[in-house]
Amino acid sequence: MRLAQFLNATCVGHFESVMRGEAGTREFLKVECKVFTPVPSNTRSNLHSSTSHRQSEAAGSATTVLTVQGLIPLQRPPCPFPWTTIMAGVGDEIDEVQWCFSQVKGAIDDDVADADIISTVEFNHSGELLATGDKGGRVVIFQQEPESKNQPQCRGDYNVYSTFQSHEPEFDYLKSLEIEEKINKIRWLPQKNAAHFLLSTNDKTIKLWKISERDKRPEGYNLKEDDGRYRDPNTVTTLRVPIFRPMDLMVEASPRRVYANAHTYHINSISVNSDCETYLSSDDLRINLWHLEITDRSFNIVDIKPANMEELTEVITASAFHPNQCNTFVYSSSKGAIRLCDMRMSALCDNHAKFFEEPEDPNNRSFFSEITSSISDVNFSHSGRYMMTRDYLSIKIWDLNMETRPVETYQVHEYLRSKLCSLYENDCIFDKFECCWNGNDSVVMTGSYNNFFRMFDRGYRRDVTLEASRENSKPQSVLKPRKVSSGGKRKKDEISVDSLDFNKKILHTAWHPLDNVIAVATTNNLYIFQDKLN
């Protein structure tokens, strides 16, 4: 049976019992199992396994129960897709993941205040917390409610956990320039104790924030009242020992470190190292390595500023540390190249260890080739073997062992290729889309215009376009796949390219590291979708 074959090919020895279905019947059994990856190895929590399975029984007489239990192995199998959805059946119908609306956060008005525009979205390592940053310098953290006992299959909602002003607008008097308070990136640190730590950055300054809970407070001071007023010492006649009493839960966010004055140009990325002690920050021309504890100095590890600024041909657009190797990082450039550097080679990593670039297709040459080939985001896969880059029109997945070309290329919105001139005029061509992996590196997701976002399943070579809009915002309503027609003939339910709203763009998306829950940011709203559980 196909299931057994599949299991043997991918996860040998990890499943305890499989029961065979009846072969030869027309009715077939559909079983879908998902096995999730363990938490990243640099956390102290034990590896845990999580399986969910759903089974649908074929109508008719012969029904077979299939039970699958999985145990996450300590070593990842060598095949590229070890954890993908396992399908079984005599027939060849494969169930696709169905995405449902879960929640939407943010104002309903169409009139969007500039400060409310979401500029970054990031899940923490457990997926319990979801942080968003906006153009007004605020950070809002949502926490997932624990699963209720009444409905074990339902995932908890995300509710506001903490809100704080991370960055304020600054004015640089010498250059007479305003420094925007917009949060460019948020990165969570792996959790080491009860408090949560995150790094948030604007164009010039990075801050380390500690988010902690307080649920008790001391009461019974001798020299001051409970409300804080000081007592006259002469009125104190007895002594008492203050004790802690419970109070309403309060979530406090406090800045623990401020890393400033290290970047001349605008910071575009930060990335925490897998050693959890250092992180890098990159601007247009330089990358600096910081230690989390030390704020007054950083090491410059990449500097591509030419001696003569006239010779400037490319800038750094994104950078990231390898998820497992603490000496390796990559940075992407505006020319569409990615350089992988090994910090063990030299202190200044201007010479790359690997250089990834795909030669340009001469047929697609246009006035805007340099713009469309500029990489806007680079992300390692959770396994660390692949990395994904996003340029204006496509997603490319690179194997770190092959520098000549990507192993996979997905066109996100190829229908825009003929519109580049108008997109240049209205500045949309400069939009920087981000992309993300799912927890088991089998699906990648990115945003597009008209509040569409796209997912590409690497294993099954499927892709889907979905829309984040308030119209589909009934709880648990399944999202209908959308389609954009590029040719002349427009089928029913398709949208023509000309009627796309280019002001509604999804630049920031995030995928829960362990579950099929995604956070998609439109201009000022945050949508949370999850896959359908029966």
Add this chain to the structure above:
Amino acid sequence: MYMVYSNQTGVSTRKLVISSVKKAKYLKDRRRRAVLLRMECAFDAQNLISISLRKIQSSRTQRGGIKLHKNLLVTYVLRNARQFYMSKNLSPTPRTQQYEDVAAARETQEYLELTGSFTELANDFYCNFGGMDSDTWHCGAPQQHSSCQSAEVAHQDASACAMVPPSDSDLMVSESFWTCADKPAWESHAPSSQVNHKTVLDLDTHVVTTVTNGYFHSDCCAQPKQSLGAQWYAKKRRIDTSYHIVEPEFYLSDFGPVPCKRLRTDEDSHSDSETLDSTNISNLISVLGSGGLSEFVSWQHTDLEQIFASQTISLKHTLLTGSGWTRAIEAF
């Protein structure tokens, strides 16, 4: 040249030029259609150039400062459009008489618009001035930068200093330029006494560089008063009263190949500048054209580097103060 634009090979998919496309639909002659398409591409190139220049101009007043990445990409588009236009001009396509007038009229109109924006841009970027015509140039109007305000003041000072008959020009003008320019805050905004000189001070490396007619050559370190005599050479500046209305052909003919930045000796620059000057082109545009369009980007950005002399080592500061300028004060 490697440029193969997709529009040239097939049906135009651009929606920009609507009226001519509609016209093309009625044409039965394919040759005429092809000609119109080529003219559309040329029209697009001009359009792109003007749009790009406007973008660069507006980026100066954007909140948050100049975005290096975006400006770099815009200069690439400018370069591509320019190259396309040059290649088209050098290999003229056969035009049918019928449409030539229409196209020519359109093109001329675009040229004028283009030069209009170009001139404004040049005004903004180069704070240029000249002897007798100092009043026709001014240091770009809507500037939020106080640094440019002071540059404007200094510009007037410098022009006062430079108020000598052009024939007399030698080192005196440049000296006065340095005197006026001796203010750290806007050092890299220092207006050039010679319109084809532009000074750039990279405070990262403390190297003073001058650009002459678009050719870049670096001077010694930033010891302005001492190095003046050797490095600066004055030119007879012919006041071209017509330079604010640039002839389109001059504008285009000045465009050389892809901006190649070269380090030139003083002699070379000197002779080159003379020849370029003689073509009666606005010197700003020549700087912009032959020296590479990234030039003005770099010019804007050297002033970004005022503060970060050694960018990796910084002072201790308290958490509460936004200490962006404590380091700056320290640097000076």
